[in-house]
Amino acid sequence: GGAMTDPKGDRSKAPHEQEDPDMYLHVVEKNDKGVIVKGAKAHQTGCINSHWIIVMPTMRLQEDDKDFAIVGAVKADDPGITYIYGRQSCDTRSMEEGDIDSGNAKFSGQEAMIIFDNVFIPWEHVFMNGEFEYASMLVERFTCYHRRSYVCKTGLGDVLIGAAAAIADYNGIPSVSHIKDKLVEMTHLNESIYAAGIASSYQAHRTKSGAWLNDDMLANVCKHNVTRFPYEIGRLAQDIAGGLMVTLPSEKDFRNPETGPILRKYLKGRKGVDVENRM
Incomplete structure (x- = not known):
């Protein structure tokens, strides 16, 4: 997965101007083995299904934003990574009994916020480190x-x-x-x-x-x-x-012995059409 979108905090301020620097993913430490990053990425579609996550800047950066000019690959289950699953309309309905309301049960996607709490990225998986002048081109080409x-x-x-x-x-x-x-x-x-x-x-x-x-x-x-x-x-x-x-009404109502026959009566369409198919 490609993780670009930061929470952004105060949109009128650059990353280095934020009251809380974690509003943009950034490097907090470097050593001879790699870098350690902290922050979050929002609206990450399908991230929970991913094996690897590539983090990258979300906008044009200035020289003072060097710590935010980081591109690197992390394993999706690396220590320090937490996923907060996003809500969707009718998501609890899909958890009810039956098949009609389950939607795309096997292949549907999801969105989540990814929290990076001091996550280590080894140098061999770091592709940008402080080269802020290339962030704009990277964003343009990715998008x-x-x-x-x-x-x-x-x-x-x-x-x-x-x-x-x-x-x-x-x-x-x-x-x-x-x-x-x-x-x-x-x-x-x-x-x-x-x-x-x-x-x-x-x-x-x-x-x-x-x-x-x-x-x-x-x-x-x-x-x-x-x-x-x-x-x-x-x-x-x-x-x-x-x-x-x-x-x-829900499939649960449709299968109910009391309300089911009523729904079959009043939810009919043209002759020859099964009420369940119409639902």
Whole structure:
């Protein structure tokens, strides 16, 4: 995993100006074997699944920020590392009995805050140590790769579009014009995200090192699309599905011998559609 985002503290101040220097990961000690770092990294997607964590600066640095100009690789279970698991909407619902509410039980991700409490990094795993002048380029190139990778969101978009089309069919309205218009718009938005990411890769150029770097402008277009379009796709999906998308009773109620038959009666769609599939 690549750990870039620091908590940042007072955003108006540089790392070396913070009242608490731990708001940015920094070197607290050096010796002949390596360095010791302290701080935290926030919003780390999938970090608990990782074998290694590469820490790096999160912003342009000044000369006074040399101690914060650190890039190094640590094992995910090294001493001094603690993970604080992030909350998600409906996360406790996925822990209930049954399968309907569990979501992507085997392959879903997570976000966590990583705490580095005097974590040792040996010199052979240190890739930047005080070279503050290169932090800006590193951030730009990392985010260029990362923002292009947001095409992964279109996989979820595909699932949501398919689910919206399915529920329209279950409700007996697959051919209604405004429903088809919404599905077309959802597809257009989703493929616009995908197109920007793929175009960024196609327009890549070779750097002096021999590595290929994708187009930074198109990578940022992909990022901006991702900050807007998935929410509109979700809104359209809810518009198609109706209020049950956000007020549906749980699977526990559906399996209950008293409430289950009532739900099967009142949650029916068109003839031939199983109520459980509609849920």
